[in-house]
Amino acid sequence: VSAAFNHNLPVSEEKLLVKRLLDRYARLGKIGRPVLNTSETVTVNFDLSLIQIVDVDEKNQVLVTNIWYNYVWTDHLLKWDPEEHGNISNIRVPSDRIWLPDILLYNFADTRLKEQREALVVVNYTGGTLWMPQAILKSSCFFDITFFPFDDQECKLKFGSWTYDGFKVDVVFRSAPKMDLNDYMLSNEWDIMENVAVRNVRKYACCPEPYPDLTFRLRLRRKVAFYSFILILPCALLSLLTLVIFWVPPESPAKLQLGK
Numbered sequence: 380v381s382a383a384f385n386h387n388l389p390v391s392e393e394k395l396l397v398k399r400l401l402d403r404y405a406r407l408g409k410i411g412r413p414v415l416n417t418s419e420t421v422t423v424n425f426d427l428s429l430i431q432i433v434d435v436d437e438k439n440q441v442l443v444t445n446i447w448y449n450y451v452w453t454d455h456l457l458k459w460d461p462e463e464h465g466n467i468s469n470i471r472v473p474s475d476r477i478w479l480p481d482i483l484l485y486n487f488a489d490t491r492l493k494e495q496r497e498a499l500v501v502v503n504y505t506g507g508t509l510w511m512p513q514a515i516l517k518s519s520c521f522f523d524i525t526f527f528p529f530d531d532q533e534c535k536l537k538f539g540s541w542t543y544d545g546f547k548v549d550v551v552f553r554s555a556p557k558m559d560l561n562d563y564m565l566s567n568e569w570d571i572m573e574n575v576a577v578r579n580v581r582k583y584a585c586c587p588e589p590y591p592d593l594t595f596r597l598r599l600r601r602k603v604a605f606y607s608f609i610l611i612l613p614c615a616l617l618s619l620l621t622l623v624i625f626w627v628p629p630e631s632p633a634k635l636q637l638g639k
Contacts, residue, residue, distance in 0.1 A: 392465035400457055400502075401476050409478045412547060413454040420546060423480045424451040424553035425538065427595055431564045433515065435522070435532065435599070441488045442520045442534045442597075447562075449553055450480060450510040458506040471499040474510060482550055485537040485592065489517040531572065532599045539592035545580065550591050552578065558595055566602075573598035 412421050426449035434443040454477065461468050474497060498512040520534035540548045556576040563571075576595040583590070 393467055393470060396459060396464045396467055397470050397472060400459065400470075401472060404456055404477055407456065409476065411478070412543075413456045413478050415455050420549050421452055421480065422549045422551060423482060423540075425449065425482055425550050425593055426553040426559060427536070427538075428559040428561070429563050429597075430513075432566045432569055432599070435569065437522045437524055439488075440520055440522055442516075442518050444516050444518070444536075446514055446516055446558075448482075448510070448512050448514065449559075450482065450508075451553055452480060452508050453506045454478065454502070454508045455506055457502045457508065459504050461504050467504070469501060469503050471501055474498060474500050474512070477508075479510065480548055480550075481541045481543065482538055482548075483541045484516055484518060485539060486519045486535065487517060488519040528601050528603055530601050532601075534597050534599070536595045536597075537592055538595075539590065544586070544588035545591045546588055550578075550593055552576065552593065558597070568602055569599045570602060571597060572600045 414421060428447040428449065429444060430447060431445040433445055477500060501509040518534065518536050522532050524530060539550060557574045574597055576593060578591060578593055580589045580591045
């Protein structure tokens with residue numbers, strides 16, 4: 380019998396632990412919040428890491444960004460005692476096998492949201508859960524190009540639970556109220572002048588439940604030097620050439636050549 384089918388092969392304690400936890404999750408199902416009591420709130424600590432400004436589409440009023448999500452929450456179904464499992468303090472599990480918070484971008488501009496949601500989830504023995512998927516976001520943004528190319532533009536990205544109220548799933552900042560720019564790739568066209576975020580809590584007349592959201596705001600300034608070479612400088616040279624034509628004597632052949 381092939382060794383691949385030998386059930387007596389030794390298996391690591393980590394693999395056994397992951398199997399036990401996921402089997403328990405499969406029995407209970409991943410639908411429904413991972414809480415011990417229905418009245419308990421799942422608090423999601425949330426951050427964004429901005430990697431790149433992919434595009435600023437003034438015509439369609441869309442900002443395209445490459446970002447990393449940072450989700451941290453506690454899952455009571457993923458707890459264990461390290462002393463009973465080879466002193467293992469953390470494991471990685473597939474994100475499609477457990478409950479995930481439905482924190483989404485409210486002002487998305489394209490239904491074809493590109494998210495790498497298959498990123499593994501890091502789980503601590505206390506139930507602390509860290510998930511960092513990557514996404515290409517297309518967000519709606521009003522662009523005013525009145526003063527182009529000497530313009531500033533402001534864009535907001537608003538995130539919150541798509542279905543849960545704040546009593547069931549709360550969302551707060553994991554760290555400072557702004558995007559993390561440690562891995563940001565500088566843009567050739569835009570400078571980030573302001574990077575702030577704020578937590579809002581809305582209530583509606585129909586319902587007593589709060590609805591929290593985290594709104595990240597970027598103020599971008601167009602790099603004038605970028606357009607100086609491709610727009611302003613050529614126009615200035617063309618205007619200068621037009622003036623030179625008037626200084627050339629009418630009988631000179633050069634006047635005809637410059638006028639072509």
